Amino acid sequence: MVRQDLYRHCMSVMESADIPDSDFDTLCIFQDVLKDKMPLLLPYMNVEAEKEAIILEMVERRISGMPLQYILGEWEFWGLPIKVGEGVLIPRPDTETLIEDILEIVRKTGMKSPKIADLCSGSGCIALALKSEIPSAEVYAVELSEKALVYLKQNVELNKSDINIIKGDVLSPKTSEMLTELDIIASNPPYLTAQDMAELQIEVQKEPETALFGGNDGLDFYRAMTPLWRKSLKIGGYLCYEFGMGQEKDIERIMRENRFTDIKFSRDGGGIIRTVTARKTEV
Numbered sequence: 001m002v003r004q005d006l007y008r009h010c011m012s013v014m015e016s017a018d019i020p021d022s023d024f025d026t027l028c029i030f031q032d033v034l035k036d037k038m039p040l041l042l043p044y045m046n047v048e049a050e051k052e053a054i055i056l057e058m059v060e061r062r063i064s065g066m067p068l069q070y071i072l073g074e075w076e077f078w079g080l081p082i083k084v085g086e087g088v089l090i091p092r093p094d095t096e097t098l099i100e101d102i103l104e105i106v107r108k109t110g111m112k113s114p115k116i117a118d119l120c121s122g123s124g125c126i127a128l129a130l131k132s133e134i135p136s137a138e139v140y141a142v143e144l145s146e147k148a149l150v151y152l153k154q155n156v157e158l159n160k161s162d163i164n165i166i167k168g169d170v171l172s173p174k175t176s177e178m179l180t181e182l183d184i185i186a187s188n189p190p191y192l193t194a195q196d197m198a199e200l201q202i203e204v205q206k207e208p209e210t211a212l213f214g215g216n217d218g219l220d221f222y223r224a225m226t227p228l229w230r231k232s233l234k235i236g237g238y239l240c241y242e243f244g245m246g247q248e249k250d251i252e253r254i255m256r257e258n259r260f261t262d263i264k265f266s267r268d269g270g271g272i273i274r275t276v277t278a279r280k281t282e283v
């Protein structure tokens with residue numbers, strides 16, 4: 001089949017299966033398989049039978065509810081290639097807000113070689129983005145899931161990065177005691193509520209529950225991590241979290257209860273209050 005006919009076929013199959021953004025998804029699949037950024041510039045070029053079969057198989061997987069990112073096996077975060085697949089959370093553009101917040105802190109405070117920990121690191125997207133922007137930083141990525149750690153290691157190699165991976169439970173003092181005198185803690189922990197989990201989109205259901213579920217009200221990790229990891233921060237250090245839509249009041253309360261000051265929130269690209277940064281100013 002020629003590219004244009006195959007493209008139309010894939011799009012119509014996806015549309016009839018109610019896949020949103022079927023045009024975009026088809027384009028990404030074509031780009032990936034044909035290794036061509038603009039595959040439709042040559043609409044009458046024949047697609048080899050083997051490649052056609054691969055494309056059709058990817059479309060089938062997409063129709064079954066598999067996220068596009070898992071099918072492609074790689075996604076971009078902060079301009080960096082990030083390997084993803086079943087068992088690891090797909091990096092979201094909202095999380096780039098946390099990177100912007102931290103770069104602003106580093107710029108404003110004039111930190112030269114900050115010691116940074118990314119807790120609940122998953123694919124490593126936060127740690128890798130920070131290390132790429134602040135090459136002099138000493139960056140640690142902490143993750144518990146074996147499956148996620150496989151991707152984290154691959155992503156460190158893929159990006160030729162020099163970050164330190166720690167396999168550990170962020171809720172355990174054994175892990176927090178391994179990292180002391182930190183300038184910055186960044187974390188995007190699981191924060192979905194029990195109700196969110198019951199209403200997940202089919203694609204998100206394919207992502208690991210351990211990366212999503214934050215307890216009944218979604219706040220379990222913030223309640224446990226804030227007092228625990230406070231001890232690992234230097235005086236003057238910053239704790240920076242991503243959180244879910246509408247959780248800001250509870251997050252502010254947790255930060256205040258743990259004597260953090262300079263509490264600031266930022267909005268993501270969609271205008272939703274998405275991140276907090278707060279400073280430890282006393283022992």
Ligand SMILES: C[S@@+](CC[C@H](N)C(=O)[O-])C[C@H]1O[C@@H](n2cnc3c(N)ncnc32)[C@H](O)[C@@H]1O
Nearest residue numbers: 091120121122143144145169170188189190211
């Ligand atoms: C919301 S995902 C964030 C992943 C990545 N930082 C990102 O922003 O895309 C949360 C991550 O926390 C990990 N996680 C869950 N419980 C953990 C624990 N007790 N200790 C360490 N990591 C944990 C999950 O495996 C998952 O990779």
